[in-house]
Ligand SMILES: Nc1ncnc2c1ncn2[C@@H]1O[C@H](COP(=O)(O)OP(=O)(O)OP(=O)(O)O)[C@@H](O)[C@H]1O
């Protein structure tokens with residue numbers, strides 16, 4: 001089973017405004033509310049690509065009820081810990097440029113955190129656990145590291161996608177795979193990542209720290225995969241950018257959808273890259289048909 005964990009889910013509220021101006025009244029042209037948060041996006045992409053997963057994390061209030069309802073409609077299993085406050089709303093404003101305003105997580109108590117850890121006790125060596133997104137302010141920043149240590153004995157493989165201090169802590173616990181984007185990689189090392197050579201150099205440092213697979217995504221410039229023996233480049237597919245929100249989550253979903261069946265990391269990377277691009281070219285997260293269409297375009301190269 002693939003478990004995704006979203007500590008800080010959200011309703012993503014997408015707004016389209018013609019020529020948005022700060023400081024004045026703007027009228028919205030179209031809007032859309034979607035269940036969001038990085039792990040939830042991974043689960044939705046997995047579902048689109050024909051794989052089952054179960055969503056873990058914290059959810060609460062009317063916003064949480066909306067997310068649970070939408071996931072149920074899509075046939076995605078959810079096993080969230082309920083919290084008292086409202087799950088946040090994240091604003092995704094599309095105008096001449098894209099602006100994101102991410103909300104604040106509701107409070108999470110020690111009992112609720114323990115309840116989440118208890119759910120991890122059922123993981124086995126056949127399972128994957130995807131830890132994605134920001135850590136709510138009421139949780140320790142070490143929470144992902146603690147979760148990885150908690151499941152280590154089970155043999156479950158952990159994939160982590162977070163940023164800032166939480167990413168720093170997560171790396172210490174040596175997950176199976178991490179997927180920083182190039183900004184997050186640069187932030188971790190306190191450097192600007194300017195070239196593919198930089199990505200390769202710093203990605204290899206993460207591998208040497210004991211992380212088996214490192215994927216560094218670079219938005220419209222594609223992605224680089226690094227393990228002990230390989231450094232591979234996946235170019236971006238060609239298309240018109242419609243929405244980059246969730247492209248990174250789609251990359252993880254696409255990678256895993258292949259990896260759980262074939263265990264072929266190169267094909268999984270190719271599928272991940274096709275999924276990232278397919279989401280960038282769609283209004284919602286990628287569909288199977290879109291991914292299959294782009295897959296042959298992604299020619300993986302050794303660099
Ligand atoms: N404009 C684009 N054109 C083609 N492919 C893209 C584009 N943007 C993203 N992709 C694909 O999706 C992958 C992931 O995108 P990105 O690096 O933006 O992830 P991210 O920063 O983690 O995004 P998010 O946090 O919104 O999920 C890229 O490596 C690339 O393969």
Ligand SMILES: O=P(O)(O)OC[C@@]1(O)O[C@H](CO)[C@@H](O)[C@@H]1O
Nearest residue numbers: 010036037038090102133134246
């Ligand atoms: O605030 P976080 O947890 O870092 O990111 C949350 C978020 O921006 O990431 C997803 C896209 O990757 C969106 O669905 C969601 O709104």
